[in-house]
Amino acid sequence: MMVVLGGTGNVGRELVQQLAEAGEDVVAVARNPPGQSPSSRIRYVAGDVSDAASLASSLRGADGVFLLVPGAGAGLDAGALRKQFEAAGVSRLVMLSSLAAGSRPTAISHEPMRGLERVFRDSSLRWTFLRPGGFASNALAWVPSVRAERSVAAPFADVALPVIDPADIAAVAARVLLEDGHAGQVYELTGPVGITPREQAAVIARALGTPLRFVEWSRAQARDMMLRFMPEPVVEGTLDILGTPTEEERRVSPDVERVLGRPASPFSAWVARNIAAFG
Numbered sequence: 001m002m003v004v005l006g007g008t009g010n011v012g013r014e015l016v017q018q019l020a021e022a023g024e025d026v027v028a029v030a031r032n033p034p035g036q037s038p039s040s041r042i043r044y045v046a047g048d049v050s051d052a053a054s055l056a057s058s059l060r061g062a063d064g065v066f067l068l069v070p071g072a073g074a075g076l077d078a079g080a081l082r083k084q085f086e087a088a089g090v091s092r093l094v095m096l097s098s099l100a101a102g103s104r105p106t107a108i109s110h111e112p113m114r115g116l117e118r119v120f121r122d123s124s125l126r127w128t129f130l131r132p133g134g135f136a137s138n139a140l141a142w143v144p145s146v147r148a149e150r151s152v153a154a155p156f157a158d159v160a161l162p163v164i165d166p167a168d169i170a171a172v173a174a175r176v177l178l179e180d181g182h183a184g185q186v187y188e189l190t191g192p193v194g195i196t197p198r199e200q201a202a203v204i205a206r207a208l209g210t211p212l213r214f215v216e217w218s219r220a221q222a223r224d225m226m227l228r229f230m231p232e233p234v235v236e237g238t239l240d241i242l243g244t245p246t247e248e249e250r251r252v253s254p255d256v257e258r259v260l261g262r263p264a265s266p267f268s269a270w271v272a273r274n275i276a277a278f279g
Ligand SMILES: NC(=O)c1ccc[n+]([C@@H]2O[C@H](COP(=O)([O-])OP(=O)(O)OC[C@H]3O[C@@H](n4cnc5c(N)ncnc54)[C@H](OP(=O)(O)O)[C@@H]3O)[C@@H](O)[C@H]2O)c1
Pocket: 005, 006, 007, 008, 009, 010, 011, 012, 029, 030, 031, 032, 033, 047, 048, 049, 050, 068, 069, 070, 071, 072, 096, 097, 098, 099, 132, 133, 134, 135, 137, 138, 166
């Protein structure tokens, strides 16, 4: 049995589906789980990662756990989570970390994530860390303006980054949970090619069959908007990555292909599956 913490999000819901299709029983945990399950293999359970004790009954009998780190890890008790995982006899832990945990070793924004990695490295768990770059699904932030006024606004319009499809992250997580040979590995997960925000908007416009106006925000404009739903250090850290990425953050990593035996999916594949949202 596998437990997916954060089992209803972009990565988690794909992972739950892929594990169930592989014949695994899955417990999908979220604070607000859906009442009904699409499959007898999938059970939705309420739990809060920031309250490790709330996970105890979900973890009982788990062979593997996928840990989504909400809020960039601020407020999570890594030691308490480790104790819960160890007490439940979990053998495999897959933690969804971030590329920035390695590429920005001193950034305040990613210290909680690095702290979680340190705690699990020192544990008896067979851990694997997935460090993705930016997600293709971040483009969902553009849905309201695309729907209302056929426009997209973003900072750093012409800075290219190899954004990754969350379904590819889920596919790697499923392999790590189901196969031997991944313990102690840190996988950097990116898409197959760098793509700028302006180019992403053009891909969405093509899929919609209608032009989209692109508005380039200043860093200050983007900061004001992001502060509405992210803590300040995370906003600054994210803007640093989007505006002045390091060489490691711009690099296309071979790890998706190494694990899956096929290249990472392009941004256009994510758009094709999600175009109805932009309707
Ligand atoms: N977006 C990026 O570019 C990027 C880049 C690198 C790393 N990451 C990492 O990826 C994560 C986002 O993944 P995602 O896009 O799949 O997330 P998402 O779509 O926002 O989904 C989050 C999932 O976690 C659940 N959740 C949130 N807080 C929880 C809590 N305290 N306890 C239990 N469940 C909780 C949510 O359900 P409920 O709300 O019902 O609890 C939902 O199932 C980030 O937190 C970050 O750690 C993201």
